[in-house]
Amino acid sequence: MATVSFKNVCKNFGDQEVVKNLNLEIEDQEFIVLVGPSGCGKSTSLRMLAGLEEITSGDILIGDTKVNDMEPKDRDIAMVFQNYALYPHMNVYDNMAFGLKLRKHSASEIERQVNEAATILGIEHLLERKPKELSGGQRQRVAIGRAIVREPKVFLMDEPLSNLDAKLRVQMRAELAKLHQKLKTTCIYVTHDQTEAMTMGDRIVVMKDGVVQQVASPSELYNSPNNIFVAGFIGSPAMNFIDCKVKQHNGQTYLVNEDGFSYLIDNQLADYNDKEVVFGIRPEDISYDTTDTPKENCQQVRVDVVENLGAETLLYVSFGEQSVVCRFMGAPKHSVGNNINIALNPNRYYIFDKETGNSLLK
Amino acid sequence: MSTGKSLEAPAQQQPQPSGSPKAGGRFKRLLTTENLMLAPAITVLASITIFPFLYLIYASLMDFALAMDDPTFAGLRNWVRLFKDPAIAQSWKVTLIYAVVGLGLEVIIGVGVALLLYATPWGRNIFVTLWMLPIFVAPVVAGLLGWFMLNSSYGLYAWVLQLVGINTDIFGNVATALPAVILIDVWEWTPLITLIVLSGLQSLPSEPLEAAEVDGASYWQKLRYVILPLSARIIVVAMLIRSMDIMRFIDTIFITTAGGPADSTKIIGLRLFEVAFRFMDIGYAAAIGLSMLFVTILLGQAFVKVMYGR
Structure with a gap:
């Protein structure tokens, strides 16, 4: 078990900067998730830590040891790959025992460790099989088993669940979280799926175009995103964004736009009077407005699409050119084409600078 | 599968009198589009491999020298x-x-x-x-x-x-x-x-x-x-x-x-x-x-x- 530090780490492929000045301190026993759209540099960061990619500049430390020029085999890490990367010619037992054999553990010790890991993962009955005789979920268990038998300082997981079907992914997600609670090994997990990030990470690193956008706990990311990218990336369905202008009226500050949108904010935003901003509100912070009289922070909208998910309903509504997603509990009460009134929660909103995308609420 | 069948069937029918209506039907079935389209390839293949192969077997059983007039049957003499x-x-x-x-x-x-x-x-x-x-x-x-x-x-x-x-x-x-x-x-x-x-x-x-x-x-x-x-x-x-x-x-x-x-x-x-x-x-x-x-x-x-x- 160990801490991991990235200090000013950069990675270029030719002229292209893939990772730009990455600084990250990962604590011992932490489960940290690197998340971002494809091409954001998250996998490259992980592979640099594994030693599979060279670092262009900066330092990577595992514990107190600088590992920049160390071979992967000397870094004492274990990695789970997206495509499992099992050795196709070896059976499950040999796949899991391979790393231990290379480290010259005794045969009895190897057998004990492999059996222990197989029991944890529920694959004892598969030990004699070849990878091609296993299902995707079983293969991924073997790949995880191969990582945990080694008892490494750090686990690296590169999109380990993305080749599994949806149901299995949810199941394995919970199992991985449980496994981490049991083993307490520092774990760095790469995914493009914000749900995985939110459910598994102690802390989440959101990356975009090789730059870290925010490092925070899941609830902090959700409640106070640094910028419009993080706000839009975390949460499903994604946050609604409405372009509008700041207007002072009778000593109060409103956000308004040409589609008839009007929202009273308690924040003064004095510097932004008459300037363009982006208003953000999460689908779950919108409710039905059942009163007939128009109120503050209410909006008449037309229902475009109704998605009934059983426990909840997603309504895709619009007013003027603006589309908004709303999330309500229970079965749908409206059908397509209806005009309804929605109420925007007056206390849970986000405002971002139109130019920089940075949050204006602090 | 059906193609294979229709290819085999006429071969079995060959010893029968050629005038039989059944044989004619089988022959017609052989002339399906896919068989006709395969025919040139099979003919070429047969002429460059199967025929020489069969001829080789024949030759190996003959007393066959280029200088002599006609090959004569030699039985297994060459093989022995x-x-x-x-x-x-x-x-x-x-x-x-x-x-x-x-x-x-x-x-x-x-x-x-x-x-x-x-x-x-x-x-x-x-x-x-x-x-x-x-x-x-x-x-x-x-x-x-x-x-x-x-x-x-x-x-x-x-x-x-x-x-x-x-x-x-x-x-x-x-x-x-x-x-x-x-x-x-x-x-x-x-x-x-x-x-x-x-x-x-x-x-x-x-x-x-x-x-x-x-x-x-x-x-x-x-x-x-x-x-x-x-x-x-x-x-x-x-x-x-x-x-x-x-x-x-x-x-x-x-x-x-x-x-x-x-x-x-x-x-x-x-x-x-x-x-x-x-x-x-x-x-x-x-x-x-x-x-x-x-x-x-x-x-x-x-x-x-x-x-x-x-």
Whole structure:
């Protein structure tokens, strides 16, 4: 078990900067998730830590040891790959025992460790099989088993669940979280799926175009995103964004736009009077407005699409050119084409600078 | 399935009187679009392989010499002779040595060079092109080249060998002729093994190799436990192609030693050539040819077993 530090780490492929000045301190026993759209540099960061990619500049430390020029085999890490990367010619037992054999553990010790890991993962009955005789979920268990038998300082997981079907992914997600609670090994997990990030990470690193956008706990990311990218990336369905202008009226500050949108904010935003901003509100912070009289922070909208998910309903509504997603509990009460009134929660909103995308609420 | 049936059925019907209405119906069914479209290909295939093959069987059962008027039936005489002929046994022995030593060297060197090229981070294409040059040389030319180089009067290699005290006519000495022709074969055909194996190495999935690195494997351990097992199949394919090639190979030896001295380089292909076109004994040559085909099929089967039996 160990801490991991990235200090000013950069990675270029030719002229292209893939990772730009990455600084990250990962604590011992932490489960940290690197998340971002494809091409954001998250996998490259992980592979640099594994030693599979060279670092262009900066330092990577595992514990107190600088590992920049160390071979992967000397870094004492274990990695789970997206495509499992099992050795196709070896059976499950040999796949899991391979790393231990290379480290010259005794045969009895190897057998004990492999059996222990197989029991944890529920694959004892598969030990004699070849990878091609296993299902995707079983293969991924073997790949995880191969990582945990080694008892490494750090686990690296590169999109380990993305080749599994949806149901299995949810199941394995919970199992991985449980496994981490049991083993307490520092774990760095790469995914493009914000749900995985939110459910598994102690802390989440959101990356975009090789730059870290925010490092925070899941609830902090959700409640106070640094910028419009993080706000839009975390949460499903994604946050609604409405372009509008700041207007002072009778000593109060409103956000308004040409589609008839009007929202009273308690924040003064004095510097932004008459300037363009982006208003953000999460689908779950919108409710039905059942009163007939128009109120503050209410909006008449037309229902475009109704998605009934059983426990909840997603309504895709619009007013003027603006589309908004709303999330309500229970079965749908409206059908397509209806005009309804929605109420925007007056206390849970986000405002971002139109130019920089940075949050204006602090 | 239905196509197969309709192909078989008329064959069974043939002995029947041709006027029967049933046979006519079967014949009509044979003329389906797919069969008609297959027909040209099957005809060509039949004319270039099946007919000569059947003719070969026929010839092997005849007393068939080009000089004689008409072939006469010989029964199994050619076949009995084949198994009793010490010259044939000698040729098989030479072929075995030629194949095992030549192929062994080619595989060891070819795979080694392929691994080197695979590990080369830059300029791989230039090295590959240079290394491949011998393949583009016609085997006859390769033979002529070897003959010039090793000629005891003016050959460059012979001169070098003489400098280190080896004073002999390389192709005229029973002890050196076979090694010399094997080395020419190795020179010409090792790059083919490299080419096949390198293409196999380049198509290996990168993730198991990376997993092995992370698992703690050194280069040699990675080679021993991951790279070689994963590319075993392609190496067997290369060996299969080369071994079948060696079976019917004569060009280089024909040019350099013509099978001598004292039959020490007369591989079975060359023996066949001699029986057929010098002694004009077509019947016996056919039997030799069929026996070579039989051995080649067995060899191919063995390789395929190794390939898929794992």
